[in-house]
Amino acid sequence: MSAPAELTIEAGRAEHHYWRDLWRYRELLGYLAWRDVKVRYKQAVLGIAWALIQPAITTAIFVFLFDRLAGMPDGGAPYPVLVLSGLMAWQLFSAALSGSSGSLVGNASLISKVYFPRLIVPLSALGVALIDFIVVLGLFLAVALWFGHWPTWHWLALPVFVLMTLAAAFGLGLWFTALTVKYRDFRFIVPFLLQVGIFVSPVGYRTDFFPNWRDLLALNPLTGIIDGFRWCLLGGQHALSLWSLGTSLFLIVLVTASGLWFFRRTERQFADII
Amino acid sequence: MSQPAISVSGVSKRYVIQHESQHDTLRDSLHHSARKLWRRFRWGTGFTSEEFWALRDINFEVQPGEVVGIIGRNGAGKSTLLKLLSRITEPTTGSIKLRGRVASLLEVGTGFHPELSGRENIFLNGAILGMSRAEIRRKFDEIVAFAEVEKFLDTPVKRYSSGMYVRLAFAVAAHLEPEILIVDEVLAVGDAQFQKKCLGKMQDIARGGERTVLFVSHNMAAVSQLCNRCVYLAQGTVCSVGPTAPLLREYLTTQITGATRPKAVRQHPEIEVTEVDVLVDGRSTRDVTTGSTVVFVLCYRCLCPDSFPSGFEASFILYGNGQKLTNFWSNAGQGTAFPASHTGRIVCRVPRWPFRTLSIDLEAHLNYRLANLVEIPGAVQFNSMDGDFYGRGVIPHHAEGMMLLDHRWDYTTTTDA
Numbered sequence: 066m067s068a069p070a071e072l073t074i075e076a077g078r079a080e081h082h083y084w085r086d087l088w089r090y091r092e093l094l095g096y097l098a099w100r101d102v103k104v105r106y107k108q109a110v111l112g113i114a115w116a117l118i119q120p121a122i123t124t125a126i127f128v129f130l131f132d133r134l135a136g137m138p139d140g141g142a143p144y145p146v147l148v149l150s151g152l153m154a155w156q157l158f159s160a161a162l163s164g165s166s167g168s169l170v171g172n173a174s175l176i177s178k179v180y181f182p183r184l185i186v187p188l189s190a191l192g193v194a195l196i197d198f199i200v201v202l203g204l205f206l207a208v209a210l211w212f213g214h215w216p217t218w219h220w221l222a223l224p225v226f227v228l229m230t231l232a233a234a235f236g237l238g239l240w241f242t243a244l245t246v247k248y249r250d251f252r253f254i255v256p257f258l259l260q261v262g263i264f265v266s267p268v269g270y271r272t273d274f275f276p277n278w279r280d281l282l283a284l285n286p287l288t289g290i291i292d293g294f295r296w297c298l299l300g301g302q303h304a305l306s307l308w309s310l311g312t313s314l315f316l317i318v319l320v321t322a323s324g325l326w327f328f329r330r331t332e333r334q335f336a337d338i339i
Numbered sequence: 340m341s342q343p344a345i346s347v348s349g350v351s352k353r354y355v356i357q358h359e360s361q362h363d364t365l366r367d368s369l370h371h372s373a374r375k376l377w378r379r380f381r382w383g384t385g386f387t388s389e390e391f392w393a394l395r396d397i398n399f400e401v402q403p404g405e406v407v408g409i410i411g412r413n414g415a416g417k418s419t420l421l422k423l424l425s426r427i428t429e430p431t432t433g434s435i436k437l438r439g440r441v442a443s444l445l446e447v448g449t450g451f452h453p454e455l456s457g458r459e460n461i462f463l464n465g466a467i468l469g470m471s472r473a474e475i476r477r478k479f480d481e482i483v484a485f486a487e488v489e490k491f492l493d494t495p496v497k498r499y500s501s502g503m504y505v506r507l508a509f510a511v512a513a514h515l516e517p518e519i520l521i522v523d524e525v526l527a528v529g530d531a532q533f534q535k536k537c538l539g540k541m542q543d544i545a546r547g548g549e550r551t552v553l554f555v556s557h558n559m560a561a562v563s564q565l566c567n568r569c570v571y572l573a574q575g576t577v578c579s580v581g582p583t584a585p586l587l588r589e590y591l592t593t594q595i596t597g598a599t600r601p602k603a604v605r606q607h608p609e610i611e612v613t614e615v616d617v618l619v620d621g622r623s624t625r626d627v628t629t630g631s632t633v634v635f636v637l638c639y640r641c642l643c644p645d646s647f648p649s650g651f652e653a654s655f656i657l658y659g660n661g662q663k664l665t666n667f668w669s670n671a672g673q674g675t676a677f678p679a680s681h682t683g684r685i686v687c688r689v690p691r692w693p694f695r696t697l698s699i700d701l702e703a704h705l706n707y708r709l710a711n712l713v714e715i716p717g718a719v720q721f722n723s724m725d726g727d728f729y730g731r732g733v734i735p736h737h738a739e740g741m742m743l744l745d746h747r748w749d750y751t752t753t754t755d756a
Contacts, residue, residue, distance in 0.1 A: 071437070073435070073437075074424075074429070075429075076429050076432060096467075108454070176427075179450070180426035180427050336427045
């Protein structure tokens with residue numbers, strides 16, 4: 066072993082080595098994410114198929130509601146493909162957000178017994194959402210091919226939008242998970258927000274046919290993201306609005322930066338009040 | 340002398356206890372803030388929140404390779420100190436310097452997931468305790484062998500017996516190789532045989548002389564076996580630091596509370612019990628050790644001693660572990676009644692205290708001709724701890740049984756076939 070590292074602990078001192086520690090604990094990050102993925106479908110007979118069943122049924126319902134009943138314009142894309150492309154983005158966001166929001170309280174026993182940069186906990190919660198997303202992406206590919214939609218070069222931009230989705234969920238999740246440590250109310254607030262959010266966000270309808278509403282909808286960072294997903298997955302058939310994309314990016318940066326700030330500010334007390 | 344491995348200087352930790360609201364929910368907190376604002380507006384004061392200093396101005400140093408015990412009663416601040424040392428929470432003031440890689444073990448099996456198999460949990464738990472994947476791989480076989488769970492490696496740990504679970508958890512922790520190891524009460528798990536094995540492992544670590552170990556335990560036998568030096572904490576401050584043996588004696592004999600004026604459930608208009616107390620070596624104490632002479636005292640005041648011509652009887656009943664342990668009754672033991680007077684002090688001496696580690700409730704009665712005059716359940720609570728019962732200079736370290744009794748060994752041999 067090399068020369069012993071010296072460590073000083075005093076009030077407010079943790080800042081100094083925080084980011085270095087975060088890097089040192091990257092294996093733990095991996096293990097926690099792996100644990101969540103591993104445990105998620107344990108003792109469920111259908112296992113990972115659940116990741117497919119939910120979006121499949123939701124898509125069927127949305128197609129019925131928005132296409133058959135409301136007769137929304139599809140802009141030339143098969144409606145199921147349209148819905149599923151939006152739903153994928155939404156589910157990635159909602160799984161990542163609810164995972165990271167509940168992560169600190171869910172790992173309370175760890176937090177009160179072991180030291181590690183707490184940021185690892187909400188970060189590791191994104192892993193499960195990402196795995197589910199990849200499974201659904203397979204479903205999407207199958208559905209798209211069935212309707213004769215071949216992947217185009219637009220698909221290559223997908224990782225960018227996936228990252229944006231994760232960042233949005235992570236930023237909000239940081240706020241919620243830190244607040245949940247102190248106020249358990251947020252355990253009720255988050256599911257409610259997600260329930261409302263799926264309708265407020267353009268999951269079941271497309272935005273490029275409502276020019277009047279588009280600016281208003283763009284205030285929701287998910288609008289830019291879902292537009293982006295559709296632009297990628299529908300091979301450019303869906304126009305990409307730079308305005309809504311820009312608003313999304315701005316909001317995501319804002320929410321992630323402020324989330325990090327708030328999390329770091331409250332992190333020191335987690336072990337005392339959790 | 341080289342630089343100390345651990346130096347703690349001027350460390351304090353404050354917690355704030357809010358009396359008015361628990362602020363468990365947002366509504367409480369909003370409501371609370373609104374009221375606070377309103378009050379401040381009217382009287383210029385907020386709500387009362389009490390500061391509680393869990394630790395105050397702690398100073399001590401530990402040299403590399405030392406094994407130091409931290410002793411003190413419940414609430415003395417031991418756990419808080421360990422939490423500060425392991426960086427789980429920050430000190431309010433002061434600073435701690437640690438030289439070397441630190442691993443802390445405040446609980447056995449932190450982060451074990453019931454759904455995961457033994458193999459998976461070894462990796463997960465190892466990572467949580469700060470081991471790298473390569474390190475865990477290297478020690479994997481050793482850990483499995485120590486825990487004796489080879490056959491169940493791929494079974495989810497929720498199907499493990501509690502013994503297997505604890506063995507696996509300790510095995511992972513025991514194979515940590517930090518320069519500084521911080522351990523809290525982990526030996527108090529598992530069956531007797533495994534406890535012995537754990538203690539042995541801890542001794543190996545301690546004897547190696549390369550690692551600095553901080554060890555917290557209520558098991559005085561383990562402390563005296565493992566540690567050469569101790570830090571004695573009392574009410575959040577360092578009471579003394581020094582070699583283990585004298586410090587343990589000090590710890591075991593310190594008086595913490597004076598006599599109490601107890602609350603009776605059965606009272607008599609003419610008699611008042613003014614004091615019930617436990618003494619060792621003539622001093623009031625709430626900690627007694629196996630083998631010492633323990634004295635129970637009952638003091639009373641009586642308005643009219645003449646109405647009790649045949650004198651009082653007394654009894655002390657001991658409860659522990661949820662059962663009645665024994666009853667010292669003056670009438671049964673000695674057929675004695677004590678003459679009544681205006682004030683009196685009745686004393687019961689128990690030589691060679693037999694009970695081991697137990698928390699005991701003392702119930703005191705004052706009787707007259709078999710009738711209870713005054714009855715005080717829970718008059719005194721005190722702790723019984725392992726001590727040198729057999730007078731051989733060592734604290735017997737058995738993992739089982741709640742008392743030690745005098746006994747004698749003998750043997751005969753027979754020669755016929």
